[in-house]
Amino acid sequence: MTDFDLVLRARRVLTASGEQAGWVGVRSGRIAAIEPFDAPVRAGQVVDLADDEVLLPGLVDTHVHVNEPGRTEWEGFATATRAAAAGGVTTIIDMPLNSIPPTVDVDALRVKRKTADGQVWVDTGFWGGAVPGNVPALRPLHDAGVFGFKCFLLHSGVDEFPHLTAAELDEAMREVAAFDGLLIVHAEDADTIDHAPHEPGAAYADFLRSRPRLAEDVAIAQVIELARRTGCRAHILHLSSADALPMIAAARGEGVRLTVETCPHYLSFTAEEIGDGATQFKCCPPIREADNREQLWQALADGVIDCVVSDHSPCTPELKRLDLGDFSVAWGGISSIQLGLPAIWSGARERGHTLADVVEWMAGRPAELAGLSGKGRIAVGADADFCVFAPDAEFVVDPANLHHKNPITPYAGRTLTGVVRDTWLRGTRIAERPHGRLISRGES
Numbered sequence: 001m002t003d004f005d006l007v008l009r010a011r012r013v014l015t016a017s018g019e020q021a022g023w024v025g026v027r028s029g030r031i032a033a034i035e036p037f038d039a040p041v042r043a044g045q046v047v048d049l050a051d052d053e054v055l056l057p058g059l060v061d062t063h064v065h066v067n068e069p070g071r072t073e074w075e076g077f078a079t080a081t082r083a084a085a086a087g088g089v090t091t092i093i094d095m096p097l098n099s100i101p102p103t104v105d106v107d108a109l110r111v112k113r114k115t116a117d118g119q120v121w122v123d124t125g126f127w128g129g130a131v132p133g134n135v136p137a138l139r140p141l142h143d144a145g146v147f148g149f150k151c152f153l154l155h156s157g158v159d160e161f162p163h164l165t166a167a168e169l170d171e172a173m174r175e176v177a178a179f180d181g182l183l184i185v186h187a188e189d190a191d192t193i194d195h196a197p198h199e200p201g202a203a204y205a206d207f208l209r210s211r212p213r214l215a216e217d218v219a220i221a222q223v224i225e226l227a228r229r230t231g232c233r234a235h236i237l238h239l240s241s242a243d244a245l246p247m248i249a250a251a252r253g254e255g256v257r258l259t260v261e262t263c264p265h266y267l268s269f270t271a272e273e274i275g276d277g278a279t280q281f282k283c284c285p286p287i288r289e290a291d292n293r294e295q296l297w298q299a300l301a302d303g304v305i306d307c308v309v310s311d312h313s314p315c316t317p318e319l320k321r322l323d324l325g326d327f328s329v330a331w332g333g334i335s336s337i338q339l340g341l342p343a344i345w346s347g348a349r350e351r352g353h354t355l356a357d358v359v360e361w362m363a364g365r366p367a368e369l370a371g372l373s374g375k376g377r378i379a380v381g382a383d384a385d386f387c388v389f390a391p392d393a394e395f396v397v398d399p400a401n402l403h404h405k406n407p408i409t410p411y412a413g414r415t416l417t418g419v420v421r422d423t424w425l426r427g428t429r430i431a432e433r434p435h436g437r438l439i440s441r442g443e444s
């Protein structure tokens with residue numbers, strides 16, 4: 001007779017209530033017990049981690065652009081989620097744009113779900129989109145299980161997902177507040193960017209001047225003000241400008257319902273080190289200066305930034321225009337879903353942060369943002385999603401080992417600390433075939 005289907009035993013287990021030597025018992029895909037290392041075990045399968053491995057909860061990445069259907073040559077569900085699994089990520093939430101159709105009504109959500117069904121390696125949910133004219137579609141999308149709504153305040157990069165004006169943003173926030181939903185915002189101000197200097201070419205400094213910190217600061221101030229007025233819960237996507245941190249902290253201090261994410265590339269790279277023509281580093285908002293990066297790290301430590309998610313946003317190699325090296329025409333987006341954990345752990349460790357901090361930023365808080373109470377933590381009752389991580393091992397990033405469809409990455413050739421050795425989803429090792437589920441808001 002056995003008590004559990006599976007037991008994972010490790011010298012270091014990062015549970016929701018701290019680190020311990022112990023084992024985790026799994027029954028029917030959920031965590032049923034957490035016991036001390038030497039406690040007797042009766043299970044169908046016992047897996048002992050190596051002495052250099054730590055058992056982490058599977059990471060939750062709430063910012064992934066899968067692009068399928070419609071731009072499947074950029075990325076697809078099978079490749080993106082396989083890369084996620086290889087990076088220790090066991091739950092993703094797909095962004096509503098770059099696929100065709102964009103997820104701006106219930107019919108489009110059905111198309112996305114049908115396309116994803118059967119080919120996802122990790123649990124996969126969906127964001128809806130707020131675009132001009134679709135306010136009546138927001139509540140039905142919410143009821144159909146999207147986790148919230150993404151909007152832009154400037155051109156999104158694709159014509160079928162237009163951005164909101166100030167009046168439209170106000171209207172969308174009132175509607176989302178009415179059903180206590182979540183609005184997630186690409187916060188760069190169109191007018192500020194229109195008036196910034198635009199010098200095409202290969203110089204990164206010119207590109208950086210075309211997307212100034214001020215554009216983010218102005219847009220974030222607008223979101224804060226409307227969140228305050230409407231009571232809408234708002235989330236700032238991919239924060240790059242550290243200049244916005246004081247007003248974010250102040251707004252939160254006053255009780256504005258605001259959360260903030262940043263991404264591994266803003267914490268890993270600096271504008272100073274980006275060579276001319278190196279468009280693999282292009283993303284919007286852009287990677288900024290070294291002093292800006294250190295302020296972002298500090299804000300994470302202070303809790304002003306809540307979480308770190310990938311903004312995995314691939315395209316074809318042609319669209320990166322590495323041949324031209326012109327930042328003004330290259331697609332903006334960085335693919336890093338498989339590398340986020342080692343990238344962040346490498347930087348965190350150098351700055352004295354713990355693995356528990358990293359797990360909080362990349363698993364616990366993103367799960368909280370999405371309302372996924374059964375994800376992102378090792379606790380009794382949670383899903384048995386795990387990442388087996390060797391925090392002292394090192395590797396050199398070789399694009400040939402990346403599973404996403406077009407393995408261009410600015411991390412190529414970099415030495416990172418921390419290797420994902422294994423990933424488990426609801427008590428089953430993710431190895432042979434896709435067995436992820438399509439998930440909805442309010443589940444799990």
Ligand SMILES: [Zn+2]
Nearest residue numbers: 065095311313
């Ligand atoms: Zn994005």
